[in-house]
Amino acid sequence: MIKKYILCLGLCIGMFMSQAQREYTAFDKAFHSVSSNEIMEFVYEMCKPEHKGRLAGSPEYTRCAHWAANYFSAWGLTPGGDNGFYFQNFPVQYTDVKDAGVLKVKGEDMDVTYRMPDDYYPGTHTASGVLKGEPVYVGFGITAPDLGYDDYAGIDVRGKIVVIEPGVPCERENQAYARWDEFYSGSVYKIKNAVSHGAAGALFTGKFSHPGILYNDGFIYCHVSDKVVNDLLTGTSWTARILKDKIRGDKRPHSMVLTGKEVEMMFRSFHAPSQTQNVIGYIPGTDKRLKDAPIIIGAHLDHLGCPGILFPGALDNASGSAIVMETAKAFAQSGVKPLRPVVFILFGAEEPGMLGSKFYVKHPLFPLEKTLCMFNLDMVGNGTELRVGGVNTFPELKKYFTEANEQYLRRILHTSDYSKASGRMYTDGEIFNFNGVPAFSLGTRNKVGRTYYHVPQDVPETLTPEIMEDVSKLLYTVLCKLACDPHIRLSE
Ligand SMILES: [Zn+2]
Structure with a gap:
């Protein structure tokens, strides 16, 4: 009995010691740096009238892409675009409706x-x-x-x-x-x-x-x-x-x-062929075998422009873009040395038909067949519950999400089965899915108030900042672990 008691006491002291000694790591620090405040600052910036609704092919979209790339640079992301820059340029038709x-x-x-x-x-x-x-x-x-x-x-x-x-x-x-x-x-x-x-x-x-x-x-x-x-x-x-x-x-x-x-x-409109861009930055992989086998996180940065009235596109898709940026920042500051590259992409020209993701899959930064998976964030900013689409079919991957949620967020988490994209496509994720890269969508459920879609009322004030912070924290936590898993395979 006494022996048992001493053993127990010893264990308790041991636990206490190990808890007391647990450091506040770079991982923790970066996790807690993810803030709804900063995410909303990004959203408000993207929705400003000077970006004129981020229309693909417009100089205002490109200015906004530069603004995002400057952050990628400040956070130490490696440029993944053309000629050592953050921009992957491609042609697009552009119509400026004057009034x-x-x-x-x-x-x-x-x-x-x-x-x-x-x-x-x-x-x-x-x-x-x-x-x-x-x-x-x-x-x-x-x-x-x-x-x-x-x-x-x-x-x-x-x-x-x-x-x-x-x-x-x-x-x-x-x-x-x-x-x-x-x-x-x-x-x-x-x-x-x-x-x-x-x-x-x-x-x-x-x-x-x-x-x-x-x-x-x-x-x-x-x-x-x-x-x-x-x-x-x-x-x-x-x-x-x-x-x-x-x-x-x-x-x-x-x-x-x-x-x-x-x-x-x-x-009154002006129409001309133009150019637009994806913004690509990444953290390189450290493992010889996996350094060209990335994980991709993407969101489209463009919206509908200003055809006589500003379409700010807060939910669609300043929300997803801001979460990708916040997650990129946290990941870059986490101290995690990923085995495989973690690539952050803000797509251009999603609205006119997913042109940015279609261009990327034809001109990928790393081979598509080696790309582990893609996470897409499109209209992620209204609700109180989390959703990760497609992961049920991949239990190993699903576990990363459920564990991160149970440990840190404790929200209701919805998941669904994977289905191969076919027919008419509606998202950048489906373009990756269709081209053989397992793609999962991160989203929210249980709306708070109304959702505005492709109308000028889609403004930052209609978003739910708290859930956006938690989506970013969920993604950040999963990425830190997933990118360091040498064994994971995503096969159905
Ligand atoms: Zn849209």
């Missing part, structure tokens, strides 16, 4: 001049000029011979202004949805289809901005609210909502010329 322009509708007893941003936004790639024309409602604006569907059948839109709905006439649960979505849901396709039918311009309904539309010479368009569509439909027996539901329900077109109405649009 709000004009949108009017005239008809019998109707002469309305609309207000921006209440009722419309100029198209992000609209041509410059004045356009007057008869409006034609063309539903989803789809011509799909393979699916036996044509919104333009029997209707002449030459020289007219088509009114196009977003989406497809098929429910998500339907087996055919993937085909509809991949080939016919994109706004680039819809404009192309309108142009090929001879339309002179378009009104996109569902008033939020679609940045992916390509510039078409002379083609003038804007995004309009339901109010504008309802005004155009006066004199018919339809409202915007009922008509759209009808097409969805019947799965057949209900296109119509809106006779007696005239739409007038006037926009």
Whole structure:
């Protein structure tokens, strides 16, 4: 008994000693340096009017990229871009929409001049000029011979202004949805289809901005609210909502010329080929075998610009970019000597179609086949719970996240199974996934208030700074361990 007691006492003293002697390490210091305050300072900077909504190809985006690269440099990250700099440059189409322009509708007893941003936004790639024309409602604006569907059948839109709905006439649960979505849901396709039918311009309904539309010479368009569509439909027996539901329900077109109405649009824009960039910095790997087998952490820095009104893009994606920057800083200061490189990328031109990540996978800094994995952060700034997508399929990796959360954060952590990207892609992570690099998305759940998507109301004040700090701490902790694991393999 006495022996047992002495043993116990000895253990307790030992534990106490080891606790008392536990140093406050560089790892701890860097962990606790991650702050919601600094993350929000980054967000506010990116959202400033002088960066004009960080439009790919604009000088203001490039200025913002320089601002971020200066931090990468100050934190001691090795440049991973062209010619020993932080920038990986690539070409992009650039349209600078100068002001709000004009949108009017005239008809019998109707002469309305609309207000921006209440009722419309100029198209992000609209041509410059004045356009007057008869409006034609063309539903989803789809011509799909393979699916036996044509919104333009029997209707002449030459020289007219088509009114196009977003989406497809098929429910998500339907087996055919993937085909509809991949080939016919994109706004680039819809404009192309309108142009090929001879339309002179378009009104996109569902008033939020679609940045992916390509510039078409002379083609003038804007995004309009339901109010504008309802005004155009006066004199018919339809409202915007009922008509759209009808097409969805019947799965057949209900296109119509809106006779007696005239739409007038006037926009001023400047279009030119341009250049934009990914910002890349990394901490080199120390292991001979693993020094070209990196982990990549990415977020897109670009947003929708300032087409007549500032789109600050706080959630989309100053939030993810700020978390990547804060994590890069903490990792660089952690004292951790990773076995494999840890690469931080702020992607350019995600909004017009993930051009930055597509360029990277064609011109990777380290071989893609050796890249362990990619973590993508896109719109990570509203909620109280954590989410890591795709890790359930990789238990070793999942353990790093669950342990880090249990030890340091104690938030509710959602995880999901991995699925191979196919069909139409929506994120930079999916581009890596599709190109054979396991890619996982970090996000948040349990929203606090409203989420604003592709509208000028997406401002820093709508973010939840505390969860952003915890996402960064989670990522930081996992990276410190994962980058020093010589054995991990991510195979399904
Ligand atoms: Zn976006």
